[in-house]
Structures are given as C-alpha cells and as structure tokens.
Amino acid sequence: xxxxxxxxxxxxxxxxxxxxxxxxxxxxxxxxxxxxxxxxxxxxxxxxxxxxxxxxxxxxxxxxxxxxxxxxxxxxxxxxxxxxxxxxxxxxxxxxxxxxxxxxxxxxxxxxxxxxxxxxxxxxxxxxxxxxxxxxxxxxxxxxxxxxxxxxxxxxxxxxxxxxxxxxxxxxxxxxxxxxxxxxxxxxxxxxxxxxxxxxxxxxxxxxxxxxxxxxxxxxxxxxxxxxxxxxxxxxxxxxxxxxxxxxxxxxxxxxxxxxxxxxxxxxxxxxxxxxxxxxx
Amino acid sequence: xxxxxxxxxxxxxxxxxxxxxxxxxxxxxxxxxxxxxxxxxxxxxxxxxxxxxxxxxxxxxxxxxxxxxxxxxxxxxxxxxxxxxxxxxxxxxxxxxxxxxxxxxxxxxxxxxxxxxxxxxxxxxxxxxxxxxxxxxxxxxxxxxxxxxxxxxxxxxxxxxxxxxxxxxxxxxxxxxxxxxxxxxxxxxxxxxxxxxxxxxxxxxxxxxxxxxxxxxxxxxxxxxxxxxxxxxxxxxxx
Numbered sequence: 001x002x003x004x005x006x007x008x009x010x011x012x013x014x015x016x017x018x019x020x021x022x023x024x025x026x027x028x029x030x031x032x033x034x035x036x037x038x039x040x041x042x043x044x045x046x047x048x049x050x051x052x053x054x055x056x057x058x059x060x061x062x063x064x065x066x067x068x069x070x071x072x073x074x075x076x077x078x079x080x081x082x083x084x085x086x087x088x089x090x091x092x093x094x095x096x097x098x099x100x101x102x103x104x105x106x107x108x109x110x111x112x113x114x115x116x117x118x119x120x121x122x123x124x125x126x127x128x129x130x131x132x133x134x135x136x137x138x139x140x141x142x143x144x145x146x147x148x149x150x151x152x153x154x155x156x157x158x159x160x161x162x163x164x165x166x167x168x169x170x171x172x173x174x175x176x177x178x179x180x181x182x183x184x185x186x187x188x189x190x191x192x193x194x195x196x197x198x199x200x201x202x203x204x205x206x207x208x209x210x211x212x213x214x215x216x217x218x219x220x221x222x223x224x225x226x227x228x229x230x231x232x233x234x235x236x237x238x239x240x241x242x243x244x245x246x247x248x249x250x251x252x253x254x255x256x257x258x259x260x261x262x263x264x265x266x267x268x269x270x271x272x273x274x275x276x277x278x279x280x281x
Numbered sequence: 282x283x284x285x286x287x288x289x290x291x292x293x294x295x296x297x298x299x300x301x302x303x304x305x306x307x308x309x310x311x312x313x314x315x316x317x318x319x320x321x322x323x324x325x326x327x328x329x330x331x332x333x334x335x336x337x338x339x340x341x342x343x344x345x346x347x348x349x350x351x352x353x354x355x356x357x358x359x360x361x362x363x364x365x366x367x368x369x370x371x372x373x374x375x376x377x378x379x380x381x382x383x384x385x386x387x388x389x390x391x392x393x394x395x396x397x398x399x400x401x402x403x404x405x406x407x408x409x410x411x412x413x414x415x416x417x418x419x420x421x422x423x424x425x426x427x428x429x430x431x432x433x434x435x436x437x438x439x440x441x442x443x444x445x446x447x448x449x450x451x452x453x454x455x456x457x458x459x460x461x462x463x464x465x466x467x468x469x470x471x472x473x474x475x476x477x478x479x480x481x482x483x484x485x486x487x488x489x490x491x492x493x494x495x496x497x498x499x500x501x502x503x504x505x506x507x508x509x510x511x512x513x514x515x516x517x518x519x520x
Contacts, residue, residue: 037373163393168386170373174364178336178357179439180388222374226419229393231374 004251013139014251020140021243021261023148024200024213027155029236031197032218033228034159034190037170043089043191045211046104047082048198050111052207054081055132056118063122074132075147075199078207081111082195090191094184135206135258137247144203151200155193162189167228204243205258212262213239216269223272238268287349287443287473288312288335290498294343295330303342304330308498312443317465317474319484321501322494328477329365331494332445335475336362349442358387361441363432365448365477371421377431378416381407384438406438407431410464426457430464437468444468446476450483462487 008014035044058077061069085107092103119129131139159166165186168176177183194214201210221234246260293308305327312318320328333339334346337354349356361384369380384406385399395403407413410430415423423431429449436444446465450458465474466487478484484491491501 033374037370039370160393161391164386164390164395167375167379168383170370171375171380171383172367172369174368175362175383175435176386178338178362179383179386180357181386181390182388222372225374226417227376227379228374 001248001251004248007251013141016140016142016145017137017247017257018244019145020137020148020203021247022240023145023152024204025217025236025239025243027152027197027200028213028217028239029232030156030159031193032214032235032239033221033231034166034170035194035214036218036222037228038190040191040194041211041215042101043093043104044194044198044214046089046108046111047085047191047195048202048207048210049108050085051078051082051195051198051202052115052133053111053113053118054078054084054115055129055207056115056122057081059126059129060118060122063124074128075202078132078202079151079196079199082198083192085111086191086195087188090184090188094187131206132202133206133208134256135202135204135209137204137243137257137261140203148200148203151196155196155200158189158193162186163228166190170228205261209258209262212265213243216265217242220269220272223276238265242268284313284315286311287314288475289347290344291346292344293334293341293346293498295327295334295339296342297330303496305334305494305498306496308344308494310492310498310500312473312475314473315469316490317469317476317488319488319491320475320477320494321479321481321484321491326495328494329447331498332362332447332475332477335445336360358439359442361433361436361439361444361472363429363436363444363446363449365451367428367432369420371419373420375420376417377412377420377423378403378407380420380431381416381435381438384435402440403434403438406434409437409468410434411460424453424457426453426461429453429457429461433464433468442472444472444474444476446474448477448479450478450480458483 004014035041054077055074056077058072058074062072089104092100096103119126165176165181168179168181169183169186173183197214198210201213205213217235217238218231220238221231225231225234242261242265246264247257250257250260289311290308293305294303295305296303308331320331322328330339334341335348335353337352337357346353349359381403382395382399385395385403404413404416407416410433412427412430412434415427415431420428433444450461453461462483468474476488493499493501
C-alpha cells in the first residue's frame with residue numbers, strides 16, 4: 001500500500017486508474033440498481049459480450065483501412081456494437097415470451113465469435129484485445145478519463161430525466177403502461193444506458209468481468225436499503241470502494257488488480273448476504 | 282338526483298388472435314354513477330377480458346364500449362384499476378408510498394421526483410384506505426389484505442372516477458375481507474365500482490347488481506343469487 005502512494009507521486013497513471021474507478025462508479029451506482037431490480041443481469045452480460053464483436057470490428061477496420069478508420073479505438077467499436085444491440089435486446093425482451101434466454105445466448109455467442117473472427121483475420125498481433133477483455137486499470141490515459149467522464153455524464157443526466165419512468169417499470173410495468181408510459185420505448189432508453197455503462201466499466205475490469213461490477217454492488221445495496229435513491233448512493237459508494245482499495249492493496253504484488261476488484265466485490269456481497277437477509281428490514 | 286351512465290357496453294364481441302371462438306359475444310350492459318356491480322362467472326368466461334376491454338388494453342372485435350362517453354383508451358386516467366395479481370416485484374427497493382405514487386404517473390412525468398401535490402394526493406389515498414402507517418414500509422412486508430388496500434390507494438391516488446377491481450378478496454382472511462368490504466362500501470358513496478368476484482354471498486350482500494359473464498353477459502338478481510341458480514345458468518349456457 002505504501003509502495004502505491006510512493007509510486008503515485010511519480011506515476012500519474014496510478015491516479016488516473018483510481019479516478020477512472022470513481023468515474024465508472026457513478027454510472028454503476030445509477031444503472032446497477034435498475035439492472036438488478038429489473039432482473040436484467042443476463043441481458044446486460046449479453047451486451048458486454050456482444051460488444052466484443054464491435055471491439056474486433058474496430059481493430060480490423062483500423063488495421064485494414066487506416067486512412068478512413070486509423071483513429072478508431074477498439075472501445076469505440078465496443079460502444080457502437082453495444083448501442084446497436086441494446087434496442088434489439090429490449091425489443092426481444094418485450095416480443096419473445098418464451099425461450100428469450102436461448103435467443104439472447106445465441107446473440108451473445110455470435111457477437112463474441114464475430115469479434116474473435118475479425119481479430120484473427122486482422123494482420124499483426126493485437127495485445128490491446130486482452131486489455132478490453134480483462135481490463136487494464138493500470139494504464140488509463142487522460143483521454144480515457146475524458147471519454148469516461150463524458151459517458152458517465154450522459155448516463156447520469158438521462159437517468160435523472162427518466163428516473164420516475166424507470167422506477168415505474170421496476171415496480172409494475174403493466175400498471176405503468178396503463179398510466180400512459182410507453183414501456184418499450186422506456187426500456188430501449190434503459191438498455192442504451194446499460195450499454196454505455198458496460199463500456200464505462202470495461203475500462204476498469206474488462207468486458208469479461210464487467211457484469212460483476214454492474215450487478216454485485218447493486219445487489220449489496222438492495223440488501224441494506226428500501227428505496228431506489230439510497231440504493232444508488234450505496235451502490236456508488238461500494239463501487240468506488242472496491243475499485244480503489246483493492247487496487248491500492250495489491251499494487252506491487254503478482255495479483256491482478258482487476259481480479260482483486262471483482263473478488264473483493266464478490267466477498268463483500270457474500271458477507272452482506274450472510275449478515276442481512278432480505279426480509280430483515 | 283338523476284343517475285348518470287358511466288359505462289355503456291353495446292353488442293360487444295372480442296376474439297383473441299388464433300383462438301377457436303370469441304371470448305365475448307353480444308355483451309350488453311350499463312353501469313351508473315352510484316352503483317356497485319359484481320361480475321360473476323366461470324374461469325375463462327371472459328371477466329378479466331371484459332375488464333381489459335373496459336381499460337382500453339384490448340380493442341373490441343365488434344360492438345361498442347363507452348366509458349364516461351368516450352372510448353376507454355381515452356379516459357384511462359379516470360379509471361382506477363386494481364388487478365387480481367399485481368405484477369409488483371417484491372425485490373424492488375421501494376416503499377409503499379413509491380408504489381401508490383405510480384397512481385400519479387402520467388405520460389408527461391419527467392424528472393426524478395414527484396411534485397409535492399402528487400405526494401400529498403398519494404398520502405391522502407393512503408389515509409383514506411387506512412394504510413398511511415405503511416407508507417415507509419416495503420411492499421413485501423404487508424399481508425394480503427394490506428396489499429389489497431394499498432392497491433386501492435394507488436387507484437384512488439390517480440383521482441379515479443370509477444373503480445374496476447379484479448377479485449380483490451381472493452386469498453385474504455375473513456376479518457381482512459370484512460375490512461376491505463367496509464372500505465369499498467365507503468368508497469361507493471362517491472365512486473361507482475365494477476368488481477369481479479367468485480363469492481356469491483359477497484356479491485348478493487354488498488352489491489346493487491350482478492352480471493354473469495360466460496362468453497355473453499347476463500343480468501342477475503342479487504337478491505336471488507345462490508349456487509344452484511348459477512349452476513343452472515352455467516349448464517344452460519354450455520348446453
């Protein structure tokens with residue numbers, strides 16, 4: 001821990017990593033409770049894995065057509081793929097009454113396969129793919145921070161505008177529809193925000209582990225709060241805690257910070273489950 | 282004082298897509314502004330379908346429905362609906378007040394918070410149904426009878442001019458049922474009520490009229506309701 005602060009004095013990447021964790025925690029705090037209470041964890045996982053197709057497409061396009069796509073970052077491709085997949089998944093959720101999990105599972109696998117295929121046929125060796133899959137909090141740049149800040153601001157601002165509608169869908173979608181809320185359109189907005197949050201969290205723990213940060217802090221808050229507003233605050237606090245403290249503690253050890261973040265979050269969740277049963281409030 | 286017709290149903294027919302026959306055919310009835318009318322009938326007879334048509338969730342295949350003189354979808358906000366099975370997720374971190382505030386939700390509700398007037402209206406609805414003490418509690422911690430009263434509060438919070446209830450007494454004990462019926466009697470002093478029920482005794486004791494819904498709609502005399510006469514009607518319908 002002492003080594004982290006000693007190195008942080010001369011290595012700005014370390015502070016950038018911590019700042020990225022806190023920024024991502026804002027989106028995570030706002031969107032995570034919706035994902036958990038609407039039981040959208042599986043669909044959010046699908047979005048994360050479909051995004052790998054976009055990462056692959058961006059790597060391929062940047063390598064094959066540098067004049068047109070030279071400035072394209074893999075994360076931009078991931079964001080585009082997730083934003084395209086979000087309304088598709090929202091429509092499927094509303095239209096398919098049976099075997100939704102099978103259809104979503106197929107899209108999940110197809111998205112990943114497209115990503116792997118495109119990376120395989122792209123000339124050269126692409127180490128950046130590993131950082132998108134498993135995260136690379138140690139090398140967050142200023143540019144990444146700006147990207148995270150913009151995406152987080154968009155997510156929070158949209159969620160503020162739509163909060164009452166999102167809460168209504170969490171509580172009783174059928175009644176919300178009776179009250180004149182366009183349920184599918186509202187769900188499409190929510191899924192777009194989930195897609196953006198998935199991409200924000202990718203910078204911290206990677207696409208493979210992103211679902212842990214999107215669901216576990218919110219699941220912890222659901223155990224200790226009775227309202228969605230406080231649940232968001234607790235989710236933010238837990239996310240900010242687990243994206244900073246484990247990172248500092250394992251610094252300089254062989255333990256991967258991304259794995260430490262996810263394992264700490266899972267450990268906290270287990271502790272809260274054992275400490276507080278859902279009906280003890 | 283002259284009574285006003287709130288619901289007018291004429292030659293109503295409805296068929297679900299790809300179904301063998303119509304769920305409702307040739308249904309006719311009216312409901313006035315002071316009435317409490319019971320809907321009886323066998324399972325699958327079309328009672329819930331009729332409620333969905335009255336709410337504008339389904340569109341008639343034939344015939345006409347008017348609620349407050351307009352097609353139901355246009356006056357949905359004036360109709361307070363209490364479903365048989367509320368699709369409320371018990372795991373959602375929300376209080377009873379949050380749930381009742383849904384009654385104030387409209388297509389023009391934006392932003393994170395309900396206005397003060399909405400909160401006051403929701404609180405008044407909780408007080409009217411004697412559930413104000415539960416305002417800060419989680420939905421799942423309430424008993425069946427308490428949940429029904431909260432759902433009625435949600436319907437009242439919407440400033441409803443009529444109540445449609447789908448089997449509100451199912452699954453609650455006799456004591457809570459009495460409490461609920463007293464509440465409905467009080468509300469019927471200012472609101473018309475249309476209520477689905479399977480309880481013949483309840484309908485004959487508390488309601489002004491009863492309708493038998495079994496594909497068609499027949500007027501029943503609540504003073505002469507008993508299981509034998511309904512069984513006879515059921516066999517006549519299916520003969």
